[in-house]
Amino acid sequence: MLFIKVKDYSIHVKCIKIIFLLSCITPTVCSKSFIFEAEDSHTVGSLNIGNNDLGGVSRSEASGRKAVHMYQGHYLEYTFCVHRETNVKISNIRFSNDGPHDEYLVEIDGNIVGEYKTGTQTGTGNAWNNYHSSGLVGTGVILAAGNHKIKLLVAVSDQWGAEVDFILVDVDDQKLDELGFHCDMFCFDDITFKKVKKLDSVPGSRFDQKSFRSSCSEEANVKVAVYNDFATLFRLTASNPKYKTFSNNRLPNYSGCNVGRPTLNFSNIAVDPYEQSISTNKFKIDFAGSPNYVIMAVTFFQPKLSLTRDPNEHRVGSVLTIKFKDEGAPFDLDISYLGESRRYISFDRLKVDPKNKTIHTWKIPDHSWSLTQENIVRLGFSSSQAVNTFIESITLKKRETVHNKTVLYQDNKYIIEGTDIDSGYMEEHTMATKSKYTKEVYNNLDLIQVYAKLPWSSGFSQVFSLYHDGTASLLPITPHGLDWIPFGTTVVIGPNNASDPRPTSPIKNVELDPINMIFEVEFVHGDRASLSVDAMDFETVLTVKYGEIKHNRKIYPLMTVLSTWISDGYSLTDQISVNGDTPRKIMGNWKTLYGTSAMFYRKCISSYHTMSPDLRLEVIDADELVI
Missing domain, CATH: 2.60.120 (Jelly Rolls)
Structure with a gap:
């Protein structure tokens, strides 16, 4: 924790204790380094880390300003995980000593992998705040994928004990992150989507990777452009994630974001x-x-702006x-x-x-x-x-923003709402929505939302949203026992420039057919599409039928899939599988994929928007047409 002193107060600036560094031994062999702070140990033998006399001590020169004081027989112990067979080594122990030498033993899974003897330090009590680095301790050990334990034991110490600041562990796996290393992530390798209907009668799509790295979970950094030179019929299906969990984390997190507005x-x-x-x-x-x-x-x-999914946060x-x-x-x-x-x-x-x-x-x-x-x-x-x-x-x-909602239609199966969003994104463009039957017109709408009747109660569940910039989101009906689940991966419908920081296909007019749940969309640039929504018990389907397309299909994708990946275990999607083939990591080293069907899903339980749905995008033929 960093303290900035001003008169009689302190500003606490968040300090991430668990960090990783990237070091390359050769151009092809790289490792990541993870820090175990001494005070974060599961145990220090019989010591109480919270008691300064029996373990935890405050030191101005220690990382995080804390260290652990130990005596012979005491130890620090930690659990960590690796996701594949890999080499692990102890690259540093940061320690201090005030007196004769001490000796440390390092064990991994009960086996001694290294030992280190400190030098003699004399400072009549002042040397405890003078920290030293051991460098590499022992040799590396090859570990299988799974959970492991590391123990740092004080094998020999004098009457004044020994003190440790942190342990640095190197893992030869560039893809391993903090969540994975500290076992805060659980993945299912058996989640697949192999049963895919392959149609020779429809033209395949080209899926181009346009994604970029980001630390902001509210930013759509996953972008996959969907090109098709001939197809006019597409189906999007949202279903509950295949992994099993009772968590429903759903709140936004702006900790890694910059919305451009001072706070x-x-x-x-x-x-x-x-x-x-x-x-x-x-x-x-x-x-x-x-x-x-x-x-x-x-x-x-002013750092680089994060383009979040929210209204124009930076303009508020x-x-x-x-x-x-x-x-x-x-x-x-x-x-x-x-x-x-x-x-x-x-x-x-x-x-x-x-x-x-x-x-x-x-x-x-x-x-x-x-x-x-x-x-x-x-x-x-x-x-x-x-x-x-x-x-x-x-x-x-x-300031507080205001969303003005209007009920556009309601019956015993669906509710359709229109919303005028205060300081909405692209606020110069709004949708004019007209009812096919009543001819009533609703101007200046930024968002249309559809709610479906729950089969087991009198309540309704949101299943579809369409923003005026062409972004559409789908949700399956909220599972029994939950009050609501969050949206996840979205799709920009209509020709767009996928290379834009935030791709859009702004909508000019929408004609609403509430009886058949069809939205006839006219885009600002003259393109047209019909959208049909069908909410079923376990999935929601959106059928898209393109009419007139004025843009060059080879240059402009008909759709762009938008999602978020910060790390495995903290994402809206971490895999893509085309035509049911071998899945690829969504941020993996791929550029272009071809097929009639693509599945965007997660193998790893996500602590961010845990129950947001998986999404399938397919080209379909006229026999499967809903509209």
Whole structure:
């Protein structure tokens, strides 16, 4: 944990304890290094890691500022996993000593694989904070795929004991990640989709890999463009994942994302012109001025934007809230910000009396923040005497967005809703939706959603959504015992540019036939398609029939599949299988696949959107036509 000290408070900046490094011995033999922090051990013999006298100790020079103090016979033990037969070795033990030498033994699965003898260190107690590296301990050992245990034993120590910061383990498997190494992932190698109907009567599709790496789970970094020179009929089928689990993780996670909109959340700041600057990789706070006029400027650094599935997050305005401690003399407060306009925009001067009112709020409009340059919020504190105030907390968060919903149709089987999304993506384009039978028109819709009646209750389950940018999502009916499940892999329907950061095929008009659950779609560029939705007990089917296609099919895909893969065990899809053939990793080293059917699914139980569905995309012939 990293502490940045400002007067009497600390900002805690998240520090990932378990990291991996990539090191290559030769161009073809690479290994990944994983760290076991000493304080994360399952056990240290009879020690209590939480007790400074019996194990865990605080050390300013230790990784994470913690280490473990042990005596002869005590040990650290960890469980880890490898996914294939591979070489594993102990590349480093980071330790400290204050006294005669100590001796360590390293065991893997009960077998001694290495030993290390420390040198003598004398510091009359001060040498414990002086850490050393052992380098490679012993030789590597070949391990089979599965679970394994590693133990670091203090074989010999003096009366003052021994101390360990961390153990570094090298694994000769570039594809292994933290979740897999720490056994937080479970995969089913027997999940296959071999029973595929192969039709000689339909033209096959070309599936082109357009994916990229990302750390943002809300970004569709998996992109597979689907080209077909002749076909007009396609079927998309969403079904529950084949792996067995009772988990239903479904909340969004923005921890690895940058939405382009500044955010702040910290506390306990003394307003002082002579205070030192505070810097992180996301923002910097500078103090300047004089005792009578203090300037506090917060500069936000702009990393690469994450294109999330949400509405235009980066365009949404912000709310700045400051809470002062209820003490000190009144003062004047000037607040301004620098954003997209590249000029400072100021709010009216505010007279603040902390003893009377402590919380104040300012609203920053939509489209204020720059996506390419630094953004700055500047606070100016002035008084006829020295400014003496203390900020208990300061936050900058996005404003609340509003979704205006309208029921377009409802009967005893389906409900169809239309939504106008506040600050929606591509907000310059919206759909006009017209009922085929009532002729009623609904303008400015960003989203159409279909809900199907649950077979076992009076409730309804969302099964289909269509955004105005052409993105369609499918869900099977929510399984019995669950209240709802999350969407997963989506498809951009209609000719699009798959090389765009966020492919789109904007929709102009939709004619709704609610009796037959058909959506006649006219795209902005003149292309047309009919979409038919059929929600069954265990899967939902969307049949797509293209009408007029004005785009060049060889250049523009008819569809682009969008999904997310951060790692196996944290994805919306981790495999693709075409025509039921041998599956390939979705982010694997493949460029183009050919076939009439493609299955997007997961072999590994995902901790992200666990119950989001598998998706099959097929070319079909007229005999299978639903529309």
